[in-house]
Amino acid sequence: MSDQRDKILACACDLYLSEGLEGVSMRELARRLGVTAPALYRHYENREHVLADVVRSAYREFAASLYRALEGGTPRERLVRAGEGYLAFALRHPRWYQLLFISPEQLGMPRLPDDIEAMGCGVHQFWVDRVRECQDAGILSAGDPMELSLTMWGHAHGLVSLYHIGHLRMDEATFRREFLRSAVAMMTGLSTPEFANMLRGEYAADHPVEAHG
Amino acid sequence: MSDQRDKILACACDLYLSEGLEGVSMRELARRLGVTAPALYRHYENREHVLADVVRSAYREFAASLYRALEGGTPRERLVRAGEGYLAFALRHPRWYQLLFISPEQLGMPRLPDDIEAMGCGVHQFWVDRVRECQDAGILSAGDPMELSLTMWGHAHGLVSLYHIGHLRMDEATFRREFLRSAVAMMTGLSTPEFANMLRGEYAADHPVEAHG
C-alpha cells in the first residue's frame, strides 16, 4: 500500500512551499509524520527521489494551469489565455514555478529523470501547438513554430525569473503591466504586419500613455 | 593582514567553479588551505559571507566582459558587442552566470547585501545606456529606454537560463544560432521600421535559409 508514500509526498510539498528546498529534510519530514527518519526509506529510496516527486507535482499543477487555455474559442484566444495562465501560475506560486526551472544539481541530482524532462518537453510542445495554430490563422508570421515559441518562452521566463530573483524593483502590479507591455512589444516582431498593427492599436487603446514631464 | 582572506576567497571560487555551491563547505575549504575549519572564522564571519564574496567576484568578471563593448565605435556596435559579451560570458562560465541570477535564499541569505544588489543595478544601467544611445541614433524606437532594455534583458536571460537548465535540447553551436535568430526577431519589434528592415535584410544575407523537405 502506497498510502504512506502519498502522505510523505504531500508533506514534502507543504514543507517545500512554506520553507523552501532547504526546509525539506528527511528528519523534519519524519517529525511531521510522527515517524523516525529511517522509516521514510521504506517508501522512498532517498531524498532525491522525494524531491523528484515534488517536481512532478509542480509540473502537474503547472500543466493544469496552462491547459485551461484550451477552453478559448479561437487560436488567438487560446494563445492569450495560455500566456495569462503562465503569468498567473508564476506569480501565484513562485516556489513551484522556480522548481520547474531549477538546475538538477540544486536538487542533488546530476540529471533530471527522463519522465520529468519529458514533462518539460510536453509543456514546450503545448506552446508550439498554440503558435502553429496562430500561424495557420495568419496571426503569427510564417516560420518554424518551434523557433517562434522559443523566443516567446525565453522572453516570458526571463522576465519572470528576473522578477522573482528581485533584480526588478517593482511591486507585482507594476510587473504585470511591464510584462504585458514588453510582451506586446516583442510580439509585434513575431506577428504578421497586419496583426502587429492591430496589436499595437489595441494595446494603445487599453493603455493610454500617461502625461508626465 | 587580509592575505589569508584573499586565499580563502580564491579557494572558494575554485571550489565553486569545479564543484558547485554544495561543494563549498567550510571544512573542505579549510582542508584545501591546510587549516582547520574554525580558523576560517578568523577571516570570514560565516559561510554566507564567503559566498557573498564569491558572488562579488562573479559580478566583477561579468562587468568586465560587458564593459569591453565600450570599445565599439558606434552606438549600434556597442549594443551588439554588449550582447555578444553577454552571451559569451554566459556560455563560457555557466556557473558564474548562474550565480548572478541565483535567488538569495539558495545562498542561505534572506536578502542580497546592498552592494551586490547595486552591482546588479549597475549592469542594468549599462544596458539602459546602450539602449538610450541607440534611440538617439534613430536605431531603436522611442520610448522609455528602461522598458526596452527590460524586454531585451528578459529575452536574453530567459533563453540562456532555459539552455543552462537543459530544457533546450541543443548543443552550444545550435543554441548560439537560435539565440541570434531569436534576438533578431525580437529586436525587429523594438527597432524603428527602417532599422528593422535593415536588420532583417542583414540577417537573411548572413543566414540563407537551408533547403529542407
Next chain:
DNA sequence: ATCTGGAACTAAACGGTGTTCCGTCCCGTA
C-alpha cells in the same frame, strides 16, 4: 631582556543533515 597583548590557530563539542544496519513488532497467510 622581559612582559604583554592580540592575532591565528587547534581540539573538542553541539546540533543539524542524509543514510545504513540491525533488531523488533505485527499482521496476513499457509
Next chain:
DNA sequence: TACGGGACGGAACACCGTTTAGTTCCAGAT
C-alpha cells in the same frame, strides 16, 4: 500455529556550520 515480510525504531557513520576554550607565537612596549 508457524512463518514471512512489511513497517518501524534505535543506534550509528560521516558529513555539515558554528561555538567555545585553550594554545602558540610574534610584535611592540616597558
